[in-house]
Amino acid sequence: MFDGNLTRFELDGTVEHREGQQFVNGKGFAGDRFERVHRIEPHGFASNPVKGGIGVAMSARGNRDSAYVFGGENPGLRPSVDLGGVKIYDHTGNVVSVVQPEIRIVHSAKVHIIAPEIILEGVVFLGGPGASRPVSAEGTLDSAGHAETSNFAAGVFAT
Structure with a gap:
């Protein structure tokens, strides 16, 4: 069966940044290893995925050497999110949430806001x-x- 050259991708925690691009290592659904796969993120968003993150790898033209990874969220770190809500979070439990009529920022040490006004x-x-x-x-x-x-x-x- 034709799968569109897609596979489930589990990140191994290796992240490399080079010339404004991010490359990750991991394994596919059948345990096959991928190295230096270009990870795609939308404009205005930057993150470093953690070990155990799950994404999808797509091989351009069916060539494993031209793979791209989308996503990379670790299911064990994902906070619960109400329907329609949004949470930005990191691997230590710090959260900024937009839920219903409230924006909530939770951090264990300090919230620092910098602006001229x-x-x-x-x-x-x-x-x-x-x-x-x-x-x-x-x-x-x-x-x-x-x-x-x-x-x-x-x-x-x-x-």
Whole structure:
């Protein structure tokens, strides 16, 4: 039966970057080995696949030396995703998710945002969703005894 020169491809964890392209090693469905296979990703997305990732290898013109791999997700690392949801994740459990009306960023150490200007629009809760004490309000005295003359941080609450 003609299979369109496609095979299931399991990555062995070897990743090589050369001249802006990524090459991987792995094995096909029948255990046949592939080396330095060009892995294809869409524009604007870059990742390093991990060992055990599953993709599909396509051999151009039926030639094993002209194979390309698409995909490479490791089923054991994939987070659950609600219908219509999106999650960007890495091999250590860090996740950025877009689910229903919420964007959620989870990281174990630090979230670092870099920009010449950062705009937060809306109510801001510092310390968690239960924060209820306004951070700064008109008449509040600072540590030097100076009073706030207007509500600079209206809508910003802390725990």
